[in-house]
Amino acid sequence: MVSDSDESADLSWLLNDDETQLSPRIQGCSSEDAASNSSLMPHFLDMGFPRKMITKAIEESGDGNSESVLDLLLIYSSLAGTTSRNEEKAESDENSWADDSSSYFDEMDLDLEMAGQDSISNKLQVLVKMGYDQDEAASAVKRCGEDASAFELADSIYAAQTAKEEEFGDCDPSSAHEQKDGDKYDPFLHDHKRQRFDDGASSSHRNNNQRRGHLNRAYGRPSTTIRHHGGGSDDDREAELFLPNSMVGFGLPMDPKRQIYRKLPDVAQGPPFFYYENVALAPRGVWDTISRMLDNIPPEFVDSQYFSAACRKRGYIHNLPIANRFHLKPVPPQTILEAFPSNRAHWPEWDKRTKFNCLQTVVASSKLTEKIHAELKAYPNPPSLDVMKRVMKECRKWNLIWIGQKRVAPLEPHEVEFLLGFPRDHTRSISRTERYRSLGNSFNVDTVAYHLSVLKGIYPNGIRILSLFSGIGGAEVALHRLGIKMTAVLSVEKSLSNRNLLNSWWKETGQEGELQEIDDVRKVDDAILECFIRRHGGFDLVIGGSPCNNLTGSNRLHRIGLQGEHSSLFYHYYRILSRVRYLMGKH
């Protein structure tokens, strides 16, 4: 859920005013002094990084440039699994950030090794608790080795079970390649054709071989990513973040058997629960960074085509339970013609689409649809293969529907609302252009509701939420449709018209809870958070999707990654979540 139209992000909260003059000054003096005197310190402290970590990062960065310092901090965080949550521990434990820089990485590695080495009996116990057979668990240990984490072991058992199912099940191997419309759910845990994400080194790291070596060694620990253990030794490879071939996440409502089990790192245990969303097809390394910042939790990649008649490939990082999810009712139409039956009469046979592509923020011009109409009128029915191909290309690109003989048109705003799971005319209060933009930036309600459904049992008396980048209120609508009462909502949204829209919806739907709206994530500080926590006792859920403008392929001009003007607001999501955890721990 993003409102990015006018969201101009600067990084002033982590930069100093005279940051440009900072580097020569730091280079001039030596080590600690420069670091501790640096005015970058308060900014990074504010983000929740431990003081010693920041000192180390400033020293190591050499040039004192805030971006490279931030990069280093991200790496350290991933190595140490450190967030502001264990800030006090890190601060008080002198050894955790030893002054001897030469031993720094060794210590990190040691810590991680220790963390990964639970006793075997403990792991077996966990697996049995997860519902696995003792024998299955034992043979998984044999397969994966004694160092494997409980999560890896569960992965292995699951893969073995699924392999067995496919071997003896009723799957027709010949149909395995007919998954054009994605009705075959590859359990992504043992999909060998998965796309590969970068190893986590951002472009600014690529020329630093030494640093990258450390990164490769430590990144993708069992606790953070799924790792394969094939039978042969050459099947073993470095753990990396993968984008699954079919994005079914941790299981789908219509396929309950394909659930996976996961164990979250202790630091990630809720409450507060959190839920973060962004585009799945981001530039290399982006999801690695986001995952590292958010407790090293692997993203759940889901294509909303499994929930509606439109594709929407998104990644979600959250610490919600994943057992006993349920589907929002009524289940929306799953194909284009089920969604818009009245268009069937005009739909030519040669348009084989059953799903729309991703609903974006702008729609086709009338000039284009007129051109298509003119072209089709000039030819007999059916048109030549060549014309057909050209028309279909435009139809797919712009999600056009057939509204008359040889006539196509873009979806109406209320049709987009319908496909995304919003009530009709949810966005009627804003201009047509703005409706398309806000809807294109929004959640798919059914998908998000499926993930959030587990909260219903946990919070029968209602939840208190912090909604960042609220947009048109996809999270709120999802919770409302699930029948989860919102006792208090702190919503942050840049666009005034979207804020008004959410406010109207809040009143119209008779919400009893309190809705507080803020216009900028950069304004969300401890004072605001503490005020809410004092009034309401805390937050149960921190939810939001930060701007994707600099990540999406649709952006031809500024697809520059997480450091982009808009997408860098992700760091505020991280900052605010960290502060919420810290402040709630204090109370």
Next chain:
DNA sequence: GAAAGTATGAGTTCTCGG
């Protein structure tokens, strides 16, 4: 000044035939 209209690819993965 707000709203609507229009031209503007790259980067990456997927597909399929050899």
Next chain:
DNA sequence: CCGAGAACTCATACTTTC
């Protein structure tokens, strides 16, 4: 296994219209 082509993507900048 490999390579060429198809397919897809929460958009931006500028102009025109109202």
